[in-house]
Amino acid sequence: xxxxxxxxxxxxxxxxxxxxxxxxxxxxxxxxxxxxxxxxxxxxxxxxxxxxxxxxxxxxxxxxxxxxxxxxxxxxxxxxxxxxxxxxxxxxxxxxxxxxxxxxxxxxxxxxxxxxxxxxxxxxxxxxxxxxxxxxxxxxxxxxxxxxxxxxxxxxxxxxxxxxxxxxxxxxxxxxxxxxxxxxxxxxxxxxxxxxxxxxxxxxxxxxxxxxxxxxxxxxxxxxxxxxxxxxxxxxxxx
Numbered sequence: 514x515x516x517x518x519x520x521x522x523x524x525x526x527x528x529x530x531x532x533x534x535x536x537x538x539x540x541x542x543x544x545x546x547x548x549x550x551x552x553x554x555x556x557x558x559x560x561x562x563x564x565x566x567x568x569x570x571x572x573x574x575x576x577x578x579x580x581x582x583x584x585x586x587x588x589x590x591x592x593x594x595x596x597x598x599x600x601x602x603x604x605x606x607x608x609x610x611x612x613x614x615x616x617x618x619x620x621x622x623x624x625x626x627x628x629x630x631x632x633x634x635x636x637x638x639x640x641x642x643x644x645x646x647x648x649x650x651x652x653x654x655x656x657x658x659x660x661x662x663x664x665x666x667x668x669x670x671x672x673x674x675x676x677x678x679x680x681x682x683x684x685x686x687x688x689x690x691x692x693x694x695x696x697x698x699x700x701x702x703x704x705x706x707x708x709x710x711x712x713x714x715x716x717x718x719x720x721x722x723x724x725x726x727x728x729x730x731x732x733x734x735x736x737x738x739x740x741x742x743x744x745x746x747x748x749x750x751x752x
Contacts, residue, residue, distance in 0.1 A: 515715075515752055517690050518631055521675075521699030522642040522649065524723030526624045526742070527656065531614040538613040545609055549602060551594035558590065565589045578674035583607055583645045604647060611648045620656055621721070623743035628661040630746050640665040641684050641697070643674040643704060664688045675701075676708025685712070696734075696749060700724040706733045717749055 523529055532538070539555035546553050553561070565586045573579035587606040591598050631638055638661050642649060646667045653659040666684045668674040675681070685692065697716040699705025700723060709716040710732040718733035721740040737744045 515636070515694060515696045515749060517637045517639060517688075517695035518749075519639045519641050519684060519690075519695060519697045519714075521697075521701065521705050522640060522644060522653075524700035524721045525698060525705075525719055526621060526658065527618065527652070528621050528722065529618045529652075530616045531611075532616055533610075533614045535614065538610070541613055542606070542610055545606060546590065546594075549591070549596060549598055551591050551596040553590075553594070561590055561593060562586060565593075573672055576673045576677050576679065578677045578680075579672060580643065580668040580674045581672050582647065582669045584647055607645075607647045608651065611645075618652060618656070620658070621740075621742045623741065623745075624658070627742055627745055628658065630750060632661060634750060636750075637663045637688075639663060639684060639688060639690075640667075641675065641680065642666070643668045645669045675704035676711065678708070678712050681708055681712045681714065696752075698745065698749075702727045702729070702731055702733075706731060717745065719745070 520526055536555065539559045543553040543555045543558045546558060569581055569585065570579050573581065584603050584607050588603045591603070628638060640662050644667050646669050649667060650659065664684065664687065666687065668680060671680060671683055673680045684690065692713050695714055697705055697709035697714050698719065700719045700721040702718060702725065706716045706718050716733045717735040718731060718737070719740060719742065720738045735748045
């Protein structure tokens with residue numbers, strides 16, 4: 514019987530759509546930087562942001578799936594203009610970027626009921642997400658779901674993403690989870706399902722509106738091809 518339920522977030526529990534190419538986003542963000550003394554046009558800021566991200570990604574060589582705190586990029590954008598700002602200002606820039614990029618964010622139907630049911634049955638709930646803490650923790654609070662989790666691991670904190678085994682081993686080790694008592698639940702057949710299989714974790718695949726197309730045999734122990742979160746509990750709560 515499973516005691517530990519490790520969830521992916523976006524595409525599994527949270528439905529989100531963002532547009533980081535939005536002209537309005539870069540126009541408003543360039544105004545924010547310019548107000549702080551770092552004068553950018555919208556196009557210059559976008560170009561500099563993308564270049565800094567690429568450079569940072571290529572500097573991380575110990576994994577094929579790198580990540581890092583995105584605040585480092587927003588700070589670099591100030592430094593590139595020789596402007597020194599506080600950590601709070603850097604965080605504000607990062608969060609403004611995220612807010613301007615979001616077209617919608619919401620929970621999938623049935624998520625709260627599922628999390629409540631797991632808690633009622635004395636299960637432990639964890640999050641293993643390829644995500645930025647500076648964005649995602651606040652979005653979880655907005656959606657009022659942070660309180661359900663017994664442990665959270667964001668890829669930005671560990672400089673590595675799923676499906677890298679190092680990230681999976683991080684959550685297993687940090688919370689002393691027994692693999693035979695744990696299951697990974699996610700919507701990505703590579704990051705969530707192949708990644709879990711590689712370290713010997715059972716998994717449940719949810720084919721949601723944000724799932725990438727499956728191009729190899731699905732390795733999950735369970736699957737919900739309808740994308741309906743309400744079908745999760747009957748499959749695994751008493752397994």
